[in-house]
Amino acid sequence: MAASPAAPPLSEPQIDPNTTSQNGSQVNGTYTNGTHTNGFIPVARSDGHSHPISSVSAADVVKSLGLSNEQILHTYQQMLNIRHFEEQCNRAFRAGKVGGYLHLYIGQEAVSLGVLHTWHPGDQALSSYRDHAHCLVLGSDANKVMAEIYGKSTGISRGKGGSMHLFDKEHGFAGGYGIVGGNVPLAIGIGWALKHSPELKSGSNICVCFLGDGSMNAGGFHEAMNMAQLYELPVLFVLENNKYAMGTSIERSSANTDLGSRVESYNMAHSRVDGQDYFAVREAAQEIVDKMRAHPAPYFLEAITYRYVGHGAADGAETQATYREPSELDVWKGRDPVKILEQKLRDLGVLDDAKHTEMNQKARDMARAAAEFAESSPLCTLEELMQDVYAE
Secondary structure, eight states: OOOOOOOOOOOOOOOOOOOOOOOOEEEEEEEEETTTEEOOOOOOOTTTOOOOOOEEEEHHHHHHOOOOOOHHHHHHHHHHHHHHHHHHHHHHHHHHOOOEEEOOOOOOOOHHHOOOOOOOTEEEEEEEEEEEEEEHHHTTOHHHHHHHHHTBSSSTTSSOOOOOOBBGGGOOOOOOOHHHHHHHHHHHHHHHHHHTTTTGGGGGOOEEEEEGGGGGGGGHHHHHHHHHHHHHOOOOEEEEEEETTTEHHHHHHHHHHOOOGGGGTTTOOOOETTOOOOHHHHHHHHHHHHHHHSSSOOEEEEEEEEEEESSSTTOHHHHHHTOOOHHHHHHHTTOHHHHHHHHHHHHTTOOOOOHHHHHHHHHHHHHHHHHHEEEEEBOOOOOTTTTTOOOO
């Protein structure tokens, strides 16, 4: 199979603060969709295939959200932790220590961090099978997450879920899901419970549902969008658009490549953000989530991002060459979210070479310690195999 044409060069979009979706309008700063007034101000969008390169000022976001130096350095530490954790997972897979399938998040780190840093206790999140980072951001024990990936009994799902099926009830992570788009309808049920359950509805909590661009063509996705808007459920759908569904580009699978605009069919508010810039994602997500808590209704946020690795760990350079050019990967590596955040923190004067070296080493050590814990942990016993399968 011949390689797909490389993506068009990245370009700076014309930022129009009054841009809205086709079916929406701005009225006195309020976003209206059909008969629904959700109180959203759209994030600036780009057209066609150009990348929405962020014009967000880190200093402005830090000031507006009241972020301390300690908080933004913690964000950078988390991003380094995710990157090194995923690289450690890749090495373990290559060494034959991880069975099953493995989907890495390298290149997409700013999306999960920017969105989940809006978290309140009682919120719930779901992810696709590329779920390691979401679990870690929410506070799950890295040792237990790695042990789960290794299939060990000390894992966060006791070794029975593996990489694609991480769960952590304590931290509000309602699971990673191996079926493409399978988590989207489930978010509707969680959103309904958050809005109507007597013990939950007083908390102004939301459900965050992460999905990939491959989910957009699934029938369940469209049923879920309709129900979410119809019942005005507090669900934030976050499309992590990394441009490829496995090895198929959105241009080859979607007649309408402006994926976020599809939810206009359901009168749902939506916007697009630069998924490589933590501060851009955080600013957009914080505004959206604050308004969702005050006025429960769904929202669809499309984060334009890119994975630097194959679809799964078995998708190496040879198979990747059948669907994307090395030059395309090089362009996107020029917008590495780790490097972008690093430079912005240096510009803010909170990060220098010594601090960077210290934090990077801490992340390496964390990943290695997690791998050592997983390797030394026992496999499930035969007696454990049937535990937690049926309700008692």
